[in-house]
Amino acid sequence: MQLDATIAAIVTGGASGLGAATARRLASHGVKVALFDLNEAAGEALAREIGGLFCAVDVTNEASVDAGFAKARAAHGQERVLVNCAGTGNAVKTASRDKATGEIKHFPLANFDRIIQINLVGTFRCIAKSAAGMLTLEPLADGERGAIVNTASVAAVDGQMGQASYSASKAGVVGMTLPVARDLMGEGIRVNTILPGIFDTPLLQGAPDNVKAALAASVPFPKRLGNPAEYAHLAETMITNGYFNGECVRLDGAIRMAPR
Numbered sequence: 572m573q574l575d576a577t578i579a580a581i582v583t584g585g586a587s588g589l590g591a592a593t594a595r596r597l598a599s600h601g602v603k604v605a606l607f608d609l610n611e612a613a614g615e616a617l618a619r620e621i622g623g624l625f626c627a628v629d630v631t632n633e634a635s636v637d638a639g640f641a642k643a644r645a646a647h648g649q650e651r652v653l654v655n656c657a658g659t660g661n662a663v664k665t666a667s668r669d670k671a672t673g674e675i676k677h678f679p680l681a682n683f684d685r686i687i688q689i690n691l692v693g694t695f696r697c698i699a700k701s702a703a704g705m706l707t708l709e710p711l712a713d714g715e716r717g718a719i720v721n722t723a724s725v726a727a728v729d730g731q732m733g734q735a736s737y738s739a740s741k742a743g744v745v746g747m748t749l750p751v752a753r754d755l756m757g758e759g760i761r762v763n764t765i766l767p768g769i770f771d772t773p774l775l776q777g778a779p780d781n782v783k784a785a786l787a788a789s790v791p792f793p794k795r796l797g798n799p800a801e802y803a804h805l806a807e808t809m810i811t812n813g814y815f816n817g818e819c820v821r822l823d824g825a826i827r828m829a830p831r
């Protein structure tokens with residue numbers, strides 16, 4: 572698919588970090604970009620900057636997602652591109668012991684469910700609704716109707732201590748990539764997933780400098796955090812390279828996460 576002003580795109584989590592970089596990159600080609608995000612202030616500001624549209628969407632909420640697609644499609648027409656970046660993490664051990672008191676701490680299961688709802692079910696909800704819309708489109712010359720990019724994490728494969736729910740949610744995104752691509756193959760919709768390593772986004776910007784330096788030093792090469800623009804570059808490749816389908820790709824400077 573060639574990116575130009577005839578193409579409409581939706582980027583979830585588009586107000587910040589990897590999603591914002593992707594929205595900027597798509598808009599630089601003239602693509603009409605709608606941002607789905609909870610963060611209204613940042614989303615409205617970025618929409619103004621790139622001439623796009625902000626839609627206040629919570630990917631865990633069916634009605635909110637439906638309203639977002641309706642608003643985006645009314646303004647830009649049916650999207651041919653969906654990039655799923657909305658997501659969040661947490662760090663809780665499966666079971667643990669308070670060092671001082673010896674008290675045994677239980678995992679708060681509601682917390683596990685929340686991460687799965689945002690990262691996994693939220694991603695699938697947006698895929699399913701976007702794909703249904705893409706089915707109404709006329710195929711392009713090469714038979715393609717649309718392209719979808721999801722965001723997992725290297726934690727899908729090498730999750731660290733405390734990442735049971737996060738890793739499970741991201742492994743779910745990896746696991747559904749091929750079957751979703753197969754579900755949509757007859758309709759000319761391609762589906763791929765990026766597994767980012769450690770990227771310099773607002774998720775990390777609260778971390779102290781020495782922590783960020785240690786994270787950067789743990790990357791084999793290049794010895795730095797990933798730049799969100801590098802994520803956006805791969806997302807664009809997955810969208811524009813018509814032979815890219817059903818694949819999950821690490822983008823991580825060869826990092827393999829340690830247990831902690």
Ligand SMILES: NC(=O)c1ccc[n+]([C@@H]2O[C@H](COP(=O)([O-])OP(=O)(O)OC[C@H]3O[C@@H](n4cnc5c(N)ncnc54)[C@H](O)[C@@H]3O)[C@@H](O)[C@H]2O)c1
Pocket residue numbers: 583584585586587588589590607608609610628629630631656657658659660689690693722723724725766767768769770771772773774775
């Ligand atoms: N930054 C990294 O190092 C890294 C590494 C691996 C994977 N990831 C994944 O990449 C994605 C983007 O992360 P980022 O680093 O850009 O983080 P970020 O916090 O900068 O951006 C995430 C965006 O998602 C939005 N969001 C969260 N929950 C939402 C919901 N329920 N509905 C709609 N929007 C919601 C947030 O408001 C935020 O704007 C996430 O899925 C994250 O798990 C990030």
